[in-house]
Every structure is written in C-alpha cells, then in structure tokens.
Amino acid sequence: MDALGMIEINSVAAGIEAGDAMLKTAGVTLVNAQPVCAGKYIVTVQGAVAEVTSSVNAGKESAGDSLVDSFIIPNVHPQVFSALACASDIDVDNAVGVIETFSLSACVVAADAAVKAAEVDLLEIRLGMGLGGKSFVILSGDVSAVRHSVESAESSIGIEGLVVRTVVIPSPHKDIVKALI
Numbered sequence: 001m002d003a004l005g006m007i008e009i010n011s012v013a014a015g016i017e018a019g020d021a022m023l024k025t026a027g028v029t030l031v032n033a034q035p036v037c038a039g040k041y042i043v044t045v046q047g048a049v050a051e052v053t054s055s056v057n058a059g060k061e062s063a064g065d066s067l068v069d070s071f072i073i074p075n076v077h078p079q080v081f082s083a084l085a086c087a088s089d090i091d092v093d094n095a096v097g098v099i100e101t102f103s104l105s106a107c108v109v110a111a112d113a114a115v116k117a118a119e120v121d122l123l124e125i126r127l128g129m130g131l132g133g134k135s136f137v138i139l140s141g142d143v144s145a146v147r148h149s150v151e152s153a154e155s156s157i158g159i160e161g162l163v164v165r166t167v168v169i170p171s172p173h174k175d176i177v178k179a180l181i
Helices: 012-025 049-066 078-084 104-117 143-156 174-180
Strands: 003-009 029-036 040-047 067-073 095-101 121-127 135-141 163-169
Touching (some): 003 012, 012 049, 040 104, 078 104, 095 104, 095 143, 104 121, 135 143
Antiparallel strands (some): 095 163, 121 135
16 A cells, blocks of 8 residues: 655755655655745655655655654555545535645645545645645535544644634535536
C-alpha cells in the first residue's frame, strides 16, 4: 500500500532545497512540488512507507527552522490522490461537507481521516493557492456520513487551532453544487 508524505516550508528557496534532498534520499515518486500562498513551498511524495519516511525526514532536516508542518500517512486512501489532483468524479446529490484549515499538511491529513471514517466521496483537496495559506477539503455523501467524516477529520488534526471552520450542508442549492464543479 502506498504512503503519502509532505513537507510544508515557509521559504520557497528552502523548500526547493528540501525537496531535492527528499528525492535524493529515497526511492519515492514526486507527487507535487510548488510554491503556495503566503510564500510557502510544499513537496509531496508517495511510495513505500519506509521510503516515504526516509524522504520526509530528509526534507525536515534540510528545512530546519523553515519547516512549518509535515506528515506521513501510511496506507493513504486512494481517493486522496484524485482529490489532490482535482480529478474526482463529481456527483453531488447528497450533503456536502467542507473542512477549512490553516495548514496545508493538516488539510491532507484531515481528508484522509474523513474518507476513511465513513462512506463519502472526496471531491477536492485545495492546497493554499490564492487562499492566503489556507486549504480546504470538499466531500459529499449522505448527511450522517458527511457529519461523521467531518468530525473524524477535526479530531485527526493533532494541533489545536489548525481547523479554521467546518460545515455540513444537508441539501446544497443546485447553483452552489455547480460552483463546486
């Protein structure tokens, strides 16, 4: 099963350097490396758990004081990859849940916890572009599943204060659904 790992750095230059260290240290696949709002940089990798762990640890060491956050998710849910790429099949006839975070890393951890907690569909994981450094997850399913997923996501984020807000909309207006698509 694939693991997913990410580092979030408060410097673009330090982020590029840390990403290089991550890729040179272990046999991982680069998922994403890019600048994001508020002058941060993220590097996301996938692969075997041991390789991702080595890679993320190398990135954290390289980043030093510039490290904002990081994570390693062993056995990441497959929907996380398509939601990160904004390539999910979208069919919103049910409730919609939104989880908004201050940390990009916390957002991905929350999305994985949410989709593992109940039968929901991850629609999108939006990471910090044009959002002032915030991120959000959009998911859908029946009302009780969405509520349970959102609650599980909130409790999965270990640092208090990283969740900006969560909402569950039981029956979203059709125009809001169109705006999500």
